[in-house]
Amino acid sequence: xxxxxxxxxxxxxxxxxxxxxxxxxxxxxxxxxxxxxxxxxxxxxxxxxxxxxxxxxxxxxxxxxxxxxxxxxxxxxxxxxxxxxxxxxxxxxxxxxxxxxxxxxxxxxxxxxxxxxxxxxxxxxxxxxxxxxxxxxxxxxxxxxxxxxxxxxxxxxxxxxxxxxxxxxxxxxxxxxxxxxxxxxxxxxxxxxxxxxxxxxxxxxxxxxxxxxxxxxxxxxxxxxxxxxxxxxxxxxxxxxxxxxxxxxxxxxxxxxxxxxxxxxxxxxxxxxxxxxxxxxxxxxxxxxxxxxxxxxxxxxxxxxxxxxxxxxxxxxxxxx
Amino acid sequence: xxxxxxxxxxxxxxxxxxxxxxxxxxxxxxxxxxxxxxxxxxxxxxxxxxxxxxxxxxxxxxxxxxxxxxxxxxxxxxxxxxxxxxxxxxxxxxxxxxxxxxxxxxxxxxxxxxxxxxxxxxxxxxxxxxxxxxxxxxxxxxxxxxxxxxxxxxxxxxxxxxxxxxxxxxxxxxxxxxxxxxxxxxxxxxxxxxxxxxxxxxxxxxxxxxxxxxxxxxxxxxxxxxxxxxxxxxxxxxxxxxxxxxxxxxxxxxxxxxxxxxxxxxxxxxxxxxxxxxxxxxxxxxxxxxxxxxxxxxxxxxxxxxxxxxxxxxxxxxxxxxxxxxxxxxxxxxxxxxxxxxxxxxxxxxxxxxxxx
Numbered sequence: 117x118x119x120x121x122x123x124x125x126x127x128x129x130x131x132x133x134x135x136x137x138x139x140x141x142x143x144x145x146x147x148x149x150x151x152x153x154x155x156x157x158x159x160x161x162x163x164x165x166x167x168x169x170x171x172x173x174x175x176x177x178x179x180x181x182x183x184x185x186x187x188x189x190x191x192x193x194x195x196x197x198x199x200x201x202x203x204x205x206x207x208x209x210x211x212x213x214x215x216x217x218x219x220x221x222x223x224x225x226x227x228x229x230x231x232x233x234x235x236x237x238x239x240x241x242x243x244x245x246x247x248x249x250x251x252x253x254x255x256x257x258x259x260x261x262x263x264x265x266x267x268x269x270x271x272x273x274x275x276x277x278x279x280x281x282x283x284x285x286x287x288x289x290x291x292x293x294x295x296x297x298x299x300x301x302x303x304x305x306x307x308x309x310x311x312x313x314x315x316x317x318x319x320x321x322x323x324x325x326x327x328x329x330x331x332x333x334x335x336x337x338x339x340x341x342x343x344x345x346x347x348x349x350x351x352x353x354x355x356x357x358x359x360x361x362x363x364x365x366x367x368x369x370x371x372x373x374x375x376x377x378x379x380x381x382x383x384x385x386x387x388x389x390x391x392x393x394x395x396x397x398x399x400x401x402x403x404x405x406x407x408x409x410x411x412x413x414x415x416x417x418x419x420x421x422x423x424x425x426x427x428x429x430x431x432x433x434x435x436x437x
Numbered sequence: 438x439x440x441x442x443x444x445x446x447x448x449x450x451x452x453x454x455x456x457x458x459x460x461x462x463x464x465x466x467x468x469x470x471x472x473x474x475x476x477x478x479x480x481x482x483x484x485x486x487x488x489x490x491x492x493x494x495x496x497x498x499x500x501x502x503x504x505x506x507x508x509x510x511x512x513x514x515x516x517x518x519x520x521x522x523x524x525x526x527x528x529x530x531x532x533x534x535x536x537x538x539x540x541x542x543x544x545x546x547x548x549x550x551x552x553x554x555x556x557x558x559x560x561x562x563x564x565x566x567x568x569x570x571x572x573x574x575x576x577x578x579x580x581x582x583x584x585x586x587x588x589x590x591x592x593x594x595x596x597x598x599x600x601x602x603x604x605x606x607x608x609x610x611x612x613x614x615x616x617x618x619x620x621x622x623x624x625x626x627x628x629x630x631x632x633x634x635x636x637x638x639x640x641x642x643x644x645x646x647x648x649x650x651x652x653x654x655x656x657x658x659x660x661x662x663x664x665x666x667x668x669x670x671x672x673x674x675x676x677x678x679x680x681x682x683x684x685x686x687x688x689x690x691x692x693x694x695x696x697x698x699x700x701x702x703x704x705x706x707x708x709x710x711x712x713x714x715x716x717x718x719x720x721x722x723x724x725x726x727x728x729x730x731x732x733x734x735x736x737x738x739x740x741x742x743x744x745x746x747x748x749x750x751x752x753x754x755x756x757x758x759x760x761x762x763x764x765x766x767x768x769x770x771x772x773x774x775x776x777x778x779x780x781x782x783x784x785x786x787x788x789x790x791x792x793x794x
Contacts, residue, residue, distance in 0.1 A: 121764045128667070129767060132775060165786040168699045172707070172778055180771050187763055240700070 122191035123273050129184060130266045133177055140170045141259045144252040151252075153245055167248065171236055174255060177262075178229040185222055186376060193367060199282055205364040206285035212275045218268045225265055227387060228258045234391040234407075250398070285362035289347055300344055312345040316419055323389055323412045326405065328396045335390035338415075342382055346422065353425040358437045378421060385414035465614040465622060466639045467629055475637075477608040482633060486612060489628050491621040497609030499598045503563065503591075508551050514591045516598030540597065541576030547588035549578045566603040573597060667768060674776045681780045689784045690791075699785045706781040707774065714773040718766060 143166045150159055192205040199208055209215035232254055239247035303311075319338040322331035347363050354366045354374065367375035392407035430436060467486065469478040478497075486495045499516035542561075544552065552561055552575070562570045573593060598604065614629075616622055626638045681689075692702055 121761075124664075124667070125764050125767045129771065132772065136775065165699060165782075168703060168786075169778070169782045171700075172703045172782070176707075176771075176775065176778065183763075184767065187767060190763075 120191070120195070122187070122194065126184070126188060126191065127270065127273065129180065130269055133180075133262065134266050136173050136177065137259055137262050140173050141256065143167075143170050144255050144259075147252050148249060148256070151249055153248075167252075170252075170255070174229065174232060175236070178226075178233055181226060181229060185226060188222065189219075189364075189367060193364070195276070199276075204285050204362060204368060206289070206362050207282045208276070209364075211277070211282035212272050214268060215272060218265070218272050221261065221265050221268060225258070225261050226383070227390070228254075228261060230387055231391045231394065232258060234395060238395060247398075285360075285365060289361035289363070300348065303344075303348065305349055308345050308348045311341055312349070315341045316415070319385075319389070319415055320412065323408045323415070326408050328393045331389045331408070331411075332393035332397070335386045335393065335411075339382065339386045342418070346378070350422040350425055352437055353429050356429060356437070374421075378418065381414045381418040381421065385411055385418050387411075388414075465616060465625065465629075466611055467614060467633075468611040468637045468639070469633075470635055470637050475611075477604065478611055478636075480607050480609055483612060485632055486614060486629065489625055489632075491616055491618060491625055493615040493617045496613045496615075498611050498613055499595050499604065500610050501598070501602045503601070505551070507555050510551060511589065512548055512591050513589050514593065514598055514601070516595040517592055540572075540594075541574040542591050542593035542597070543577050543579050544575065544592075545588045545590045546578060548591055549575075563601045565601055571597070571601055670769065671772075674772055681784055685781075686784050689781065693785065693788075694790075699782070702785040703778065703782060706777055706785075710774045710777040711770065714770040717773075718769055721769075722762070722765070 147163050147167055147170075151163055152160060189205055192208045196204050196208045199211060209219055212218075232251065235247055235251050235254060239245060239251055315334065315338045319331070319334040322334040343363065347361050351361050351363060351366065352358050354371055355362075364375070365371070366378070367373065388407040389411035392404035392411070395404060426436070467478065467482075469476045480497060483495050483497060486492060501514055502511045503514050504511055552558075557575070560572050560574045562572050565571050579592070599606070604610075614625065616625060622640055626640065629636060629638050689702055692705070697705075
């Protein structure tokens with residue numbers, strides 16, 4: 117248990133989210149039950165007005181969640197200075213059993229809410245409001261995950277013990293068979309690189325073709341493969357240390373906070389193509405060119421940044437790690 | 438918001454100052470423990486400690502606290518010899534610049550002030566343990582980068598310290614080890630503990646962690662202040678959330694009459710709230726900055742000070758860090774925006790004529 121100002125801030129905002137989201141949930145259930153675009157009852161009018169409120173609130177939550185996620189990682193990173201053994205966020209996160217789930221869940225929620233927003237924008241544009249029901253169904257599902265996240269986050273900071281000794285990221289992400297990623301570590305560097313650049317090309321290809329199913333598939337796989345490649349290969353070049361595989365340490369000041377840029381570009385690169393493809397699946401229309409383009413640009417930036425590290429290293433030292 | 442950021446600024450400055458102090462401290466300090474209390478350490482141990490591989494030098498330190506009853510304060514008296522190697526930067530500077538002869542002393546600014554107030558202008562009479570007086574001349578006042586550590590310090594020759602505190606000739610207060618390679622510190626600690634199991638070994642890292650604990654985790658005072666500040670802010674927010682003023686209602690009514698949809702109005706309110714709260718944030722920040730660093734935070738600063746009168750006299754060094762700014766930002770701007778949405782929606786969803794009436 118540790119209440120630093122950062123933790124209080126995070127928890128306070130979580131309480132706020134909880135209140136707002138619950139209010140929204142009640143309204144959405146009401147909307148789901150009684151929504152009928154064809155009637156002209158006063159109930160329908162009221163619902164339409166309420167739907168605006170809910171939409172605004174969800175937008176608000178999402179806009180806040182983006183920087184808040186970075187802030188979460190940042191403050192966990194700071195706590196690592198106090199906990200024995202932890203060198204970066206990885207140690208702190210793993211000091212609690214479900215810490216890793218919390219981070220993944222947070223990321224997942226970002227995608228969920230982001231997708232909701234895309235749905236909302238489309239809904240606003242269509243005259244018949246055909247997405248409204250789907251939109252609120254979707255929110256009801258997202259709500260469950262949001263609450264799960266809030267509960268997790270509270271118990272995370274509750275369970276955090278400052279004087280407990282935790283594993284450092286060096287052991288968590290090592291090739292030792294006991295580490296959580298032992299299976300992944302059996303891949304060789306060449307395999308990883310082939311996989312990564314293969315996926316990169318496939319993703320780019322899918323974005324160029326604007327192929328729905330292909331880009332749906334490639335967005336997800338590219339995200340996973342990128343993270344694995346970061347841990348296995350690119351990370352070691354950022355640290356210039358062949359044994360250090362941590363995906364959290366490069367968020368720190370020593371590496372000029374490069375991790376934030378890497379992760380943000382990766383998020384944008386996969387999110388837009390994914391949501392565009394998903395939208396096309398739901399409704400057959402082809403008006404998502406812009407989304408694919410955004411995705412394409414960020415995919416290129418992301419790949420350039422992380423490929424730059426090994427290249428620069430090679431140019432400087434004349435050898436690969 | 439102003440209060441909140443001021444508090445955070447001060448805490449941050451103090452932490453920064455402590456960290457700076459820490460950096461000038463020796464890497465390893467060896468103390469002797471007896472019955473769980475700090476005891477004088479025998480000088481015979483010095484040679485054995487020097488024999489440990491990796492230890493660059495071992496210097497005995499002579500220091501103690503002298504209680505000056507008239508002013509009700511503690512002085513920290515440190516004994517040094519001109520020919521000694523300096524174990525900290527301050528000492529180093531001091532030994533290069535100042536001299537205090539055989540019966541003089543150099544004092545920190547805080548000490549100098551207290552002495553002046555008590556009419557000791559040229560010398561000070563220390564009361565020895567047998568009750569007799571020892572007169573020590575005031576050779577000068579020194580000034581260090583971090584005043585937190587040096588304010589209550591008095592430097593004087595080793596022999597004088599031994600005389601005043603009645604220390605045995607073959608013992609010192611503790612021993613400071615200098616280590617060439619930082620990475621070897623854990624090894625050396627283990628070896629010291631093996632040779633002298635009754636010793637307590639303190640490293641820089643230990644100190645750093647305990648300091649951070651004080652300022653981040655265990656300081657109830659800080660937390661209490663922080664919570665008070667937040668709740669005051671919430672009260673204001675609550676007031677804001679409970680309703681819009683007549684003017685604002687009218688404004689929304691006119692916008693509706695002009696054909697704005699609820700979405701548009703909410704969006705407009707959203708931006709408005711953001712701009713207002715963001716400017717409030719910036720203004721508060723600037724106000725807090727000037728309050729803390731230009732005016733040295735009157736009133737508020739005293740809350741953070743220690744028990745000793747002497748310690749309270751120091752400058753807050755200027756630091757700013759990103760995480761503190763973001764804490765203040767996240768606590769203020771989003772909450773204000775959230776508080777503005779519901780009342781605006783309520784008004785916006787009413788009919789235009791109803792609102793304006």
